[in-house]
Amino acid sequence: MSLLAGARDWLDERFHWAELIAPLKKKTVPLHKLSPWYFLGGITLFLFMIQVCTGILLLLYYRPGANESFESVQYIMTRVQFGWLVRSIHSYAANLMILTAFAHMFSVVFLRAYRKPRELTWVSGMLLLFLAMGFGFSGYLLPWNTLAFFATKVGTEIAGQVPLIGHGIMVFLRGGEDVTGATVTRFFGFHVAVLPLLTTLLVLVHLALVQYFGMSVPPGVEARWKASPAEARQMKFFPNFFLRELMAWYIALGVLGALAAILPWDLGTKADPFASAPAGIRPEWYFMFMFQTLKEIPAKVWFLDGEVVGILVFGAAGALWLLLPFFDPLARGRGRKFIMGAAIFALSYIIAMTLYGYKPN
Amino acid sequence: MATSQIKGLAGALFLLLGMALCANTASAQAQNTCLDCHGALDPPLQVTAEQFASDIHAQKGLTCAGCHGGDPTKADTDAMSKAAGFRGKVQRSQIPELCGHCHSDGAYMRQYNPSLRTDQLAQYKTSVHGQRLAHGDTKVAVCIDCHGVHGLRPASDARSKVNPLNVAETCSRCHSNAEYMKEYKIPTDQFADYSKSVHHEAMVIRGDLSAPTCTTCHGNHGAAPPGVGSVKNVCATCHVFQSQMFDKSSHKAAFQAAGLPGCVVCHSNHDVKHPSDVMLGTGPGSVCVRCHTPGDRCDRATTAIHADLTRLKDAIQETDGVLAVAESSGMEVSESRLGQDQARDSLTKARVTIHSFRKELVDQDIQAGLKINATDLQAGNNALRERTYRRVGLGISVLAILIVLLGLRAYLRLIEQNPKSESHVES
Numbered sequence: 001m002s003l004l005a006g007a008r009d010w011l012d013e014r015f016h017w018a019e020l021i022a023p024l025k026k027k028t029v030p031l032h033k034l035s036p037w038y039f040l041g042g043i044t045l046f047l048f049m050i051q052v053c054t055g056i057l058l059l060l061y062y063r064p065g066a067n068e069s070f071e072s073v074q075y076i077m078t079r080v081q082f083g084w085l086v087r088s089i090h091s092y093a094a095n096l097m098i099l100t101a102f103a104h105m106f107s108v109v110f111l112r113a114y115r116k117p118r119e120l121t122w123v124s125g126m127l128l129l130f131l132a133m134g135f136g137f138s139g140y141l142l143p144w145n146t147l148a149f150f151a152t153k154v155g156t157e158i159a160g161q162v163p164l165i166g167h168g169i170m171v172f173l174r175g176g177e178d179v180t181g182a183t184v185t186r187f188f189g190f191h192v193a194v195l196p197l198l199t200t201l202l203v204l205v206h207l208a209l210v211q212y213f214g215m216s217v218p219p220g221v222e223a224r225w226k227a228s229p230a231e232a233r234q235m236k237f238f239p240n241f242f243l244r245e246l247m248a249w250y251i252a253l254g255v256l257g258a259l260a261a262i263l264p265w266d267l268g269t270k271a272d273p274f275a276s277a278p279a280g281i282r283p284e285w286y287f288m289f290m291f292q293t294l295k296e297i298p299a300k301v302w303f304l305d306g307e308v309v310g311i312l313v314f315g316a317a318g319a320l321w322l323l324l325p326f327f328d329p330l331a332r333g334r335g336r337k338f339i340m341g342a343a344i345f346a347l348s349y350i351i352a353m354t355l356y357g358y359k360p361n
Numbered sequence: 362m363a364t365s366q367i368k369g370l371a372g373a374l375f376l377l378l379g380m381a382l383c384a385n386t387a388s389a390q391a392q393n394t395c396l397d398c399h400g401a402l403d404p405p406l407q408v409t410a411e412q413f414a415s416d417i418h419a420q421k422g423l424t425c426a427g428c429h430g431g432d433p434t435k436a437d438t439d440a441m442s443k444a445a446g447f448r449g450k451v452q453r454s455q456i457p458e459l460c461g462h463c464h465s466d467g468a469y470m471r472q473y474n475p476s477l478r479t480d481q482l483a484q485y486k487t488s489v490h491g492q493r494l495a496h497g498d499t500k501v502a503v504c505i506d507c508h509g510v511h512g513l514r515p516a517s518d519a520r521s522k523v524n525p526l527n528v529a530e531t532c533s534r535c536h537s538n539a540e541y542m543k544e545y546k547i548p549t550d551q552f553a554d555y556s557k558s559v560h561h562e563a564m565v566i567r568g569d570l571s572a573p574t575c576t577t578c579h580g581n582h583g584a585a586p587p588g589v590g591s592v593k594n595v596c597a598t599c600h601v602f603q604s605q606m607f608d609k610s611s612h613k614a615a616f617q618a619a620g621l622p623g624c625v626v627c628h629s630n631h632d633v634k635h636p637s638d639v640m641l642g643t644g645p646g647s648v649c650v651r652c653h654t655p656g657d658r659c660d661r662a663t664t665a666i667h668a669d670l671t672r673l674k675d676a677i678q679e680t681d682g683v684l685a686v687a688e689s690s691g692m693e694v695s696e697s698r699l700g701q702d703q704a705r706d707s708l709t710k711a712r713v714t715i716h717s718f719r720k721e722l723v724d725q726d727i728q729a730g731l732k733i734n735a736t737d738l739q740a741g742n743n744a745l746r747e748r749t750y751r752r753v754g755l756g757i758s759v760l761a762i763l764i765v766l767l768g769l770r771a772y773l774r775l776i777e778q779n780p781k782s783e784s785h786v787e788s
Contacts (some may be wrong), residue, residue: 077693084693085751240773247769254762261755264691 023211027237030217034111038215038241039248040104046249047097048203050256051135054090055192062142064188066181069144070270077267088260096252098136098286101129102350109324109343113216119325121209124202126322131199136284138187138195141179149271150281152187153179158294161307162315180273282357289353290314321346393433394440395425412512421473428459454494456503457485484583491583500541507531507581523581526564528574529555551575554632573599578630592630593623600624606716626651636712638674641667662720669727673708676734677701683741692744697737704733 011017029038061080063072076083105125108114114122141152156179160170175182217225225232235241283291293314297306324339331339399408413419424433431440431447441447451459461482463469470479481504485491490501507523514521522531533552535541542549555561555575563572578587578595587595597604607613607623616623627640627648639646642664643655653659681701687694707730714723 074693074695078696240777243769243773247766250762250766250769254759257755257758257762261751262691264693266691267693267695269695 024238025236027211027214028234029215029237029241030221031233031235032217032221034218034221035235037107037111039245040100040107041210042245043248043252044097044100044104045203045207046252047093047100048199050093050253051090051097052196054086054093055196057086058090059192062188064142064185066144066184066271066273069142069184070267073143074267077264084264085257085260088265089256091265092256092259094136094139095285096256098129098132101132102286105129106343106347108216110340111216111218112328113218114325115216115219115328116325118209118213118216121206121213122325123322124206124209128199128202128206131195131202133286135191135195135199136286138191140284141184141187142191143267144184144271145268146271146275146278147268147281149179149273150277151283152183153277154281154291155283155287156183158291158307158311161305161311163308163312178273285354285358288357289350292353292357317346393424394436395429395431395433408511416511416513417515418513427463453499453503454497456505457482457491457494460504461485481582484580488580488582488584489586502535502584506535525570525572525574528576529561529564532575551631554629558629558631558633559635560633590617590622592625596624602713603716606714610716610718612718638667638670638712641670641715659718662718666715666720666723669724670708670711673704673711673727673730673734676731676738677704677708680704680734680738680741683738683745687741687744687748690745690748692748694741694744697740697744700733700737700740704730704737706730707733 008017029035058076061072061076061083063069073087076087078084080086108122108125137152137155141148156170156173159173160166162169171177173183173186174180175186282288290310294307294310297310299306301309328336328339393413396408396410396413399406400410401407408425413425418427425431426433426446428451429448430445431442432445433440435445439445441449464477465479465482467479470477485504486495490503493501494503509522516523516525518524519526521527529552536547537549537552539549560573563569564574576584577598579585593604593607603624613623615621616626628634628636637646640648643650643653643660644664644667649659649663653663680697684694684697684701688698707726711723711726711730714726717723
């Protein structure tokens with residue numbers, strides 16, 4: 001008896017292992033020409049796991065604080081064995097994770113995978129995307145470099161523009177009126193404790209929902225399969241789909257390694273709170289479309305402050321986007337086309353404004 | 362009439378009288394009949410209202426009468442009558458005394474600008490200009506030649522002729538005019554030389570208002586050429602360390618004995634160029650060769666210093682190149698970059714120490730710079746080795762990933778040959 005079979009028997013004897021993994025063995029994935037989009041969620045999950053692992057390794061050396069953050073990251077990059085690799089992979093994987101999460105979200109929208117009964121899967125996924133952006137925002141400041149310092153200053157200032165509660169939010173985020181060492185320790189707390197806890201819980205909920213409802217079949221394919229059941233095809237999740245997913249993970253790992261080895265993530269210069277803001281202050285790319293929009297809005301829109309209008313519009317759009325599955329059933333025919341049109345517009349707008357934001361002056 | 366009504370009427374009358382008096386005073390202050398005519402006259406008698414309004418004196422409330430006498434509140438000849446104290450055009454020879462009348466009065470000037478010096482007239486009298494004026498030469502500069510008149514701005518104003526940016530050009534109006542300066546038998550190429558100098562570059566191109574201009578070395582109101590013995594002291598106001606080194610060197614006594622004016626022997630006076638290492642030794646561009654002969658003891662020493670400086674300069678350049686390559690490859694070498702600044706400081710210090718003309722002192726700075734540079738070069742080379750190591754590691758990892766991918770693909774093909782792994786959905 002092999003060692004593996006022995007272990008399996010040992011587990012089976014105590015926990016009825018075979019029964020536990022039986023649903024996984026039965027799990028299938030619909031097989032059609034749009035099936036590759038199913039990989040995006042798994043890649044995002046893989047990148048999140050990389051974040052957890054590299055984040056834990058970085059925690060061994062990182063020290064938060066205005067006088068220590070930059071130096072400790074510099075130490076990681078120069079002195080710690082493979083510190084450069086861990087930090088670069090952590091930074092690149094963070095960005096790739098948000099990219100794949102965005103792609104996953106839009107694929108769900110365009111394939112209308114959010115529709116009944118998967119409304120809560122969509123909501124949990126959207127909340128995960130918001131949390132990922134929160135991870136990005138809080139993590140960006142942690143090296144305490146010039147660009148991050150001023151981007152955080154601008155970002156928290158924008159949050160401060162929210163009517164009524166804005167100033168409170170800003171002070172809460174900053175740990176005072178200004179971005180200081182207190183902000184770093186606060187962001188560090190969010191980044192390594194609050195957000196991971198919430199994200200882990202939500203990831204478990206999201207995965208449980210995906211497991212419970214199975215993969216959604218796009219409406220067109222579903223209709224065709226209903227009309228002609230002989231055409232319906234599916235693939236075993238384990239091992240067929242899982243091994244394909246594993247291949248995608250390996251490719252992602254290779255991309256991350258190549259980026260880290262060829263272009264290690266830049267450290268920049270240490271933040272100087274008393275220096276004037278350098279030219280070209282910009283947030284992380286996934287906030288760029290919002291940042292650029294706020295820059296383009298006139299100072300006054302009717303009698304309201306332009307920035308406040310922008311924040312309110314983005315807030316309302318975000319809320320509508322979050323609740324998309326709940327009013328989708330109300331829309332029929334032209335209404336559905338309108339939703340698809342709005343989604344195409346949102347995607348085009350995000351891409352266009354992001355590119356515009358990076359346009360050299 | 363009730364008492365209260367009488368009081369009210371008296372109050373109103375008092376108020377009206379007060380208003381009339383105030384209006385009269387304001388009218389007298391605003392009235393300057395001089396400008397009515399002189400604004401319309403042709404130069405040199407022309408003084409426009411705009412010109413006068415830009416004058417610092419007018420802005421402080423002074424009128425034409427302050428210098429020319431008369432009464433600008435009266436019209437025509439009454440304003441320029443002797444009874445009104447009219448003095449008319451001030452003679453050039455009297456201008457310094459006239460200006461000094463107020464500007465040498467500390468108590469008077471304090472009310473306008475307490476920080477302004479009041480020794481200009483006293484200094485002027487010690488200047489070549491002042492002394493020649495005292496001997497009846499009215500061609501020399503008096504206050505208005507440099508500061509202007511009827512549109513005079515404070516020196517802090519960039520449009521002022523005595524603003525540091527404009528001083529050299531102001532002096533050059535006379536000192537570069539060969540015809541005008543003919544009788545004084547002094548060169549007129551100072552401005553042309555200064556315009557090519559490192560000092561001019563600092564002032565005009567870099568906008569460094571603390572850079573030297575004519576008045577920095579010659580004085581302003583007490584302008585005179587520094588004597589042979591005091592040239593070094595003039596340069597030392599800025600170049601302190603070089604001066605201290607020179608004072609302790611063997612050259613000081615030698616220069617004094619030969620009647621040579623210190624710094625300018627090697628660096629020139631108006632045409633001070635960027636100092637360069639080639640000034641040492643007896644090669645092309647050397648300044649030592651003016652006194653020393655090739656192969657003598659000093660030539661050997663300065664040639665060796667030159668070689669040391671070149672060694673450090675080249676070493677810094679090489680390390681900068683290595684660090685730049687490492688940095689552009691994303692390697693973290695900021696600490697070494699900072700270290701290179703210290704190596705450059707050592708090179709600068711060595712170039713200052715040259716003024717001691719002692720090789721062993723220069724050597725100390727050179728060695729300090731070389732030591733820092735060696736550490737940074739090692740760090741740069743380590744970074745490049747690390748870069749290669751990373752890329753080799755990446756290559757091996759990519760190869761391993763490719764093998765795994767191919768293995769997975771092959772395994773999938775193998776298991777999917779079995780049709781049971783893929784089945785039709787039950788309707």
